[in-house]
Amino acid sequence: MRQIGSETLPVAWNEPQAAEIVRRHAGQEGALLPILRDLQAAFRCIPPPAVPFVADALNLTRAEVHGVVTFYRDFRAAPAGHRVLKLCRAEACQAMDGERIARRILDRFGLEWGGTTPDGRLTVEATYCLGLCACAPAALLDEVPIGRLNDAAPDELAVEVGT
Amino acid sequence: MTLRIFVPRDAAARAVGADRVAAAIVTEARRLDLALELVRTGSRGLFWLEPMVEMETGDGRLAFGPVTPADVPSLLALGPPAAKAHPLCLGRPDDIPFLKRQTRITFARCGVIDPLSLADYRAHGGYRGLARALALGPAATIEEVVRSGLRGRGGAGFPTGIKWRTVAETSTDRRFIVCNADEGDSGTYADRMLMEGDPFGVIEGMTIAGFAVGASKGFVYIRSEYPDAIRVMREAVDIARASGCLGADAAAGGFAFDIEIRVGAGAYVCGEETSLLESLEGRRGQVRAKPPLPAHKGLFGHPTAINNLLTLACVPAILADGAERYAGLGAGRSRGTMPIQLAGNVRHGGLFETPFGLTLGEIVDDIGGGTANGRPVRAVQVGGPLGAYFPRTLFDTPFDYEAFAARDGLLGHGGIVVFDDRVDMARQARFALDFCALESCGKCTPCRIGSIRGTETMDRILRGERVEANLALIEDLCQTLRFGSLCALGGFTPYPVMSALRHFPEDFGRPRLAAAAD
Numbered sequence: 001m002r003q004i005g006s007e008t009l010p011v012a013w014n015e016p017q018a019a020e021i022v023r024r025h026a027g028q029e030g031a032l033l034p035i036l037r038d039l040q041a042a043f044r045c046i047p048p049p050a051v052p053f054v055a056d057a058l059n060l061t062r063a064e065v066h067g068v069v070t071f072y073r074d075f076r077a078a079p080a081g082h083r084v085l086k087l088c089r090a091e092a093c094q095a096m097d098g099e100r101i102a103r104r105i106l107d108r109f110g111l112e113w114g115g116t117t118p119d120g121r122l123t124v125e126a127t128y129c130l131g132l133c134a135c136a137p138a139a140l141l142d143e144v145p146i147g148r149l150n151d152a153a154p155d156e157l158a159v160e161v162g163t
Numbered sequence: 164m165t166l167r168i169f170v171p172r173d174a175a176a177r178a179v180g181a182d183r184v185a186a187a188i189v190t191e192a193r194r195l196d197l198a199l200e201l202v203r204t205g206s207r208g209l210f211w212l213e214p215m216v217e218m219e220t221g222d223g224r225l226a227f228g229p230v231t232p233a234d235v236p237s238l239l240a241l242g243p244p245a246a247k248a249h250p251l252c253l254g255r256p257d258d259i260p261f262l263k264r265q266t267r268i269t270f271a272r273c274g275v276i277d278p279l280s281l282a283d284y285r286a287h288g289g290y291r292g293l294a295r296a297l298a299l300g301p302a303a304t305i306e307e308v309v310r311s312g313l314r315g316r317g318g319a320g321f322p323t324g325i326k327w328r329t330v331a332e333t334s335t336d337r338r339f340i341v342c343n344a345d346e347g348d349s350g351t352y353a354d355r356m357l358m359e360g361d362p363f364g365v366i367e368g369m370t371i372a373g374f375a376v377g378a379s380k381g382f383v384y385i386r387s388e389y390p391d392a393i394r395v396m397r398e399a400v401d402i403a404r405a406s407g408c409l410g411a412d413a414a415a416g417g418f419a420f421d422i423e424i425r426v427g428a429g430a431y432v433c434g435e436e437t438s439l440l441e442s443l444e445g446r447r448g449q450v451r452a453k454p455p456l457p458a459h460k461g462l463f464g465h466p467t468a469i470n471n472l473l474t475l476a477c478v479p480a481i482l483a484d485g486a487e488r489y490a491g492l493g494a495g496r497s498r499g500t501m502p503i504q505l506a507g508n509v510r511h512g513g514l515f516e517t518p519f520g521l522t523l524g525e526i527v528d529d530i531g532g533g534t535a536n537g538r539p540v541r542a543v544q545v546g547g548p549l550g551a552y553f554p555r556t557l558f559d560t561p562f563d564y565e566a567f568a569a570r571d572g573l574l575g576h577g578g579i580v581v582f583d584d585r586v587d588m589a590r591q592a593r594f595a596l597d598f599c600a601l602e603s604c605g606k607c608t609p610c611r612i613g614s615i616r617g618t619e620t621m622d623r624i625l626r627g628e629r630v631e632a633n634l635a636l637i638e639d640l641c642q643t644l645r646f647g648s649l650c651a652l653g654g655f656t657p658y659p660v661m662s663a664l665r666h667f668p669e670d671f672g673r674p675r676l677a678a679a680a681d
Contacts, residue, residue, distance in 0.1 A: 030444040033443075058445075067446075068445070072429055075428060086388075088349075095586070131388065133506030133507065133580070135178050135210055138178060140388070145174045145175070145177050145391070
């Protein structure tokens with residue numbers, strides 16, 4: 001069994017695996033974002049060696065690939081925690097007291113926005129709209145939608161993520 | 164007899180427990196040894212009643228909600244003959260006032276059918292639109308869309324038929340259809356609901372567009388914040404391809420058309436069409452200067468019809484039932500229906516599709532039922548984070564493109580976020596500037612730098628430092644943003660900022676407006 005604490009470590013860079021990912025996108029037009037998504041799924045972040053590797057494979061400059069990786073919020077330089085909680089901070093959730101509840105959730109885990117718990121179990125991130133605006137305030141725990149967050153949410157989430 | 168029960172698989176219904184209710188139904192049916200057919204539908208869009216469960220009875224479907232797992236045994240014990248007596252029974256869904264008042268064209272199937280059943284889709288009118296387009300031919304199909312008066316539902320309101328005609332008339336060896344499903348505006352969820360509840364409608368709309376303009380490839384660009392929608396759309400495209408609705412001879416219509424699903428990566432600005440095209444090409448999502456228009460020189464330099472998902476989803480019904488029927492609805496130059504999305508602090512939050520022309524007050528007070536917590540409605544933001552805040556004194560504004568423009572607002576993608584009397588409008592104005600700073604692509608200076616200077620200036624106002632001088636700076640900065648930005652992100656950020664300042668001056672340390680002032 002993997003230790004939870006090791007979850008935040010990157011998966012070791014593996015060039016044959018990366019090459020296989022790039023190969024799967026051969027012939028796809030504008031393949032850089034789909035390739036980066038798949039690399040992140042495999043390595044839990046975009047590891048530094050991925051940038052020159054992908055640049056070489058797609059005949060781009062390193063600067064171009066670096067520019068794309070750093071432009072999009074989804075791409076990580078380092079792995080997130082075992083679970084990722086995205087809390088919506090946009091207007092519809094603000095109107096339903098979302099900021100106050102978000103603060104209580106952060107405090108429950110001793111985190112600031114974007115932080116990861118020391119045991120690596122949970123990362124809490126801000127997001128701006130999950131399309132759950134009629135069930136605000138809303139969140140996404142990994143890919144599970146959660147609506148109508150209330151004052152019970154911090155403890156319920158703590159039970160759910162086991163911390 | 165098999166018991167047929169419908170539970171939404173819509174992400175917002177799941178967010179309030181639809182999966183737990185579905186599981187409880189399966190468990191209870193097994194315990195009672197009942198033959199059960201559980202259909203996971205999209206949502207009808209009445210979110211205060213979610214999870215809303217429907218049961219097939221001798222009198223058609225009956226709705227129940229909001230249902231918890233604890234309600235399931237009593238519901239199944241009654242069964243179809245007696246379920247009407249259950250305390251959570253809402254009657255027939257179409258008789259619920261919120262649904263009864265709607266004109267559902269784009270959302271006719273959403274919440275009704277199994278979204279991944281092509282047979283269900285066809286049984287509910289699916290692919291009638293494409294059949295008529297094939298009979299009319301490409302040019303007449305475009306003219307049908309022109310005559311329907313359909314305008315882009317993403318916010319810009321550009322006539323769809325004219326865009327298609329431009330793409331069709333531009334000579335090239337390749338054209339593209341791009342469906343913009345990067346629905347990032349807070350308060351909007353119509354694209355998400357359709358992708359999860361009626362994906363074949365989107366696919367048929369894109370296929371008609373491809374046939375009309377002569378494109379053989381379409382892309383759907385879906386934001387990564389919508390994992391459920393991505394899954395359903397991918398599965399629907401696979402089903403459509405396997406059944407011949409997409410491919411070398413799409414729907415046996417004698418033309419090639421296929422669709423690829425692409426996923427965004429967390430950049431709001433990619434909802435802007437040229438930024439979306441950059442992202443599809445594998446670059447930073449930075450906006451392009453226009454001209455050239457995407458219709459002339461779009462994806463990979465080829466003529467591209469890039470339309471909002473709702474726009475494309477309107478097309479099958481327009482073709483199936485004729486342009487006149489669609490154009491016969493609406494107000495002024497805003498023809499047809501708009502799926503309005505009620506969100507935030509609202510009692511009856513949900514999707515309300517209706518012809519243009521209702522007043523903002525009717526929508527917020529009558530249909531939405533005011534706030535969820537019963538406090539007075541103080542402000543509503545219409546059209547997402549770049550839309551204006553409206554006070555109650557402007558609740559007589561009719562919901563159409565021109566009427567909103569005349570009041571310094573915009574419809575955007577049709578989202579309305581309701582705030583109660585505790586809202587601090589100076590903080591909302593600050594958020595609008597901060598959001599612009601956070602999401603700016605960085606290409607043009609007013610947006611990249613102006614948004615940050617604006618946030619800093621608002622902070623000084625909130626601290627009470629030289630308030631009048633700093634407000635003058637904000638107004639000046641908004642002028643620069645409005646006229647100096649390349650795209651709507653910088654260009655429209657002044658809408659929420661200036662509307663907050665104009666209609667709620669007391670929140671900025673200025674004298675309150677007289678009640679009658681407008």
